[in-house]
Amino acid sequence: MGSLEYGGREFEFDDRTLTHLQIVFSTKLRRRENFFFSWVQPLERGSGRHSIWIDNGTSIHFSFGGSRLPAVNRDWVEALLASSGRTAGLQLMPEPEARG
Template sequence: MGILYYDGQEFDFEDRTLTHLQIVISTKLRRKEDFFLSWNQPVERGSGRHALWIDNGVPIHFFYEGSRPPTVNREWIEMLVLAAGRASGLQLTEVAEPRSLR
């Protein structure tokens, strides 16, 4: 389980999901494109939904519990980057498996 530290708050994600988020967030911020990131809170953690405005001016830190980087799904990255460009922002869902692994 990894942690996204953003604006003094901590948000838990699976390492693989967090890796994909790091790639998407860094891509968007390098392009100077701020966006909303939102996701549903699991029932076991109280339900609800988070929404963060991701901005270049806010410190961000990614912590990974595992020492090995997970496999990256380029197709999924492209879908997430496109979704982040919408007015509603990026609604995070489960990481999709690459077509070759299905």
């Protein structure tokens, strides 16, 4: 389990999810595209929905629990990037099956 530290707050995500979020965040911010990032908190962590505004003016720290870089699912990255361009912003979604 790792964490995303942003705006003085810390949010827990598994390392695999964090890896994919790091790719999407860095892609968007390199393009100078600010966005909302939203996700549903699992019941075991209190439930509810979170939404934070991501921009280049606030430092972001990704902290990974493991030392190995997970394999990247390009389909998931593409789906996350596609959602980030919508009005509601980046919506964390379950990982799709990787194609062939």
